[in-house]
Amino acid sequence: MTTLIKITFQSTSGEEVNGLAALHRDGTVVLPARMLQFVEAATAAGEGYALTGHRSGYLLPLIHRLGASYTLGEGHAASEAWSKRLADAFLKPSKDQLLAYARYCHTMSAACIVGLAGYVAGRPGWSTTSVVNAACLLVLGAVLFAVGAIYSKGEK
Amino acid sequence: MFGPFVLLLGLGIAGFFLWVLRNADRQRLLEEQDRISLMKGNK
Numbered sequence A: 001m002t003t004l005i006k007i008t009f010q011s012t013s014g015e016e017v018n019g020l021a022a023l024h025r026d027g028t029v030v031l032p033a034r035m036l037q038f039v040e041a042a043t044a045a046g047e048g049y050a051l052t053g054h055r056s057g058y059l060l061p062l063i064h065r066l067g068a069s070y071t072l073g074e075g076h077a078a079s080e081a082w083s084k085r086l087a088d089a090f091l092k093p094s095k096d097q098l099l100a101y102a103r104y105c106h107t108m109s110a111a112c113i114v115g116l117a118g119y120v121a122g123r124p125g126w127s128t129t130s131v132v133n134a135a136c137l138l139v140l141g142a143v144l145f146a147v148g149a150i151y152s153k154g155e156k
Numbered sequence B: 001m002f003g004p005f006v007l008l009l010g011l012g013i014a015g016f017f018l019w020v021l022r023n024a025d026r027q028r029l030l031e032e033q034d035r036i037s038l039m040k041g042n043k
Helices: A033-044 A082-091 A095-122 A128-151 B003-041
Strands: A003-011 A016-023 A028-030 A049-055 A058-066 A069-072
Touching: A003 A033, A016 A033, A016 A049, A033 A049, A049 A069, A082 B003, A095 A128, A095 B003, A128 B003
Parallel strands: none
Antiparallel strands: A003 A016, A003 A049, A016 A028, A028 A069, A049 A058, A058 A069
């Protein structure tokens, strides 16, 4: 059975073309003639290019076999270790991760304010301890809200 | 008195997130410098 997969051609001149190619049962990908022209043009111009196939949410390099025949280089799919991803989440966070942290701070801030309301309403009487506890919740709600607001700044 | 404990914990969390933000800013600055040096090299 032959299926169609999405393929992407990218050259060092900045050209990017998406197309569909036939993926055969034996793993052979046959490029359409137009896509092959892009490859030949890039080769003739001495440009670097990359051909990738989209498969199961991954970008796999297409390895040339013969003519318009390629194979999906499944062994070449690069994946990072989860420990590196975890470290990068804090050392080199992406914009999406920064926004997620902003939402976390705002959620914690809201929890502080709700907790403060419940605490104040539930106190039978006021004492130094209850005032300090309430003040701490209020300050923390404000601080976390401010941190969340700093995170949510986004692009200038 | 749970208030000061909660406050310290929360300030720790806030401090950690500010440290993460500093890392993100540093990373963005490095990328910007790389791009600038690349553009200068391509003149």
